Amino acid sequence: MQKFALGIEYDGSWYCGWQRQRDVPSIQSYIENAIKKITAESVTVFCAGRTDSGVHALGQVVHFETYSRCSKSAWTLGMNRYLPSSICVRWARLVHKDFHARFSAISRRYCYIINNSCIRSALLFRKTWHYKKYLDINKMCDAAQYLLGENDFSSFRAAGCQSHSARRKLYHIRIIRKGQCIVIDIKANSFMYRMVRNIVGSLVKVGCGEQPETWIAELLENCDRSLAGVTAPASGLYLVEVKYPSDFSIPSSFIEEL
Incomplete structure (x- = not known):
């Protein structure tokens, strides 16, 4: 299993915040669904900061673990294909197993x-x-x-x-x-x-x-x-x-x- 980090940009106007919630649109749910489209895996995505409803991001960082061996371009171009226009993956990195989007931040x-x-x-x-x-x-x-x-x-x-x-x-x-x-x-x-x-x-x-x-x-x-x-x-x-x-x-x- 590998761990990847992604740089995420989004217009928060259309979402009820970062965190996944039942029956309402969230950034986390769209990101996780896009990963599932590519890998056929159900993953949990962890973020650096759980933004509230209506808050935007130019530099959100997330991480997740996967068995997939996708390339960096597959994560960016592939995920953006399945994401709404108000959410975008800016970059992808294979990271060390100790990396955590929230707890590793300084x-x-x-x-x-x-x-x-x-x-x-x-x-x-x-x-x-x-x-x-x-x-x-x-x-x-x-x-x-x-x-x-x-x-x-x-x-x-x-x-x-x-x-x-x-x-x-x-x-x-x-x-x-x-x-x-x-x-x-x-x-x-x-x-x-x-x-x-x-x-x-x-x-x-x-x-x-x-x-x-x-x-x-x-x-x-x-x-x-x-x-x-x-x-x-x-x-x-x-x-x-x-x-x-x-x-x-x-x-x-x-x-x-x-």
Whole structure:
């Protein structure tokens, strides 16, 4: 039996998240069904990050085990033949038996896109958060610096989160404006359930002037989710990169850091 890793890209607008569920469309079920079409095997696919309903991915990584001896091109071209147009296999790698898409990862990177315009976009409404009020990204950038390093992120931890600890290490958080869109690029060793969306919701309260930049530091200190901002919509969130030790030879994201 061999173990393969795949790089997956998808538009999450049409799915009820990554995880396989009964009677609803999920990314996992489509991937597993495509593998079965090629190998005639029923496999379980494990992912680096279980994205919620409506969340997108440019750099999701998955792994599975199979008896098949298919080539890399068979996995990419073959699987894409059986996948809907909103899901794509970008690359395939034969990996060491010790590799695990989730537990071998050393960092994860997300981007969140806000359409900061008074007029909504018909094309972007499933791909961004439409926020009408003008956001000052300089204030948002200053506030975001308090999040860097290792901290207790309990104030950004969603109800239902099953993580044993709220401590995470943020490596970078960068915010830029491109036309009417604001892009928030955030990287950490790992993230808790809805942590990125909760951080974004709080930074928006700073950007619109409802809270000062130092409020983010107060949230970290208080460790109280009820004090923080709203959870930003799923539509603006993208999993863009998962990093692994170089020994596994997993491709890096094709999305450059901001």
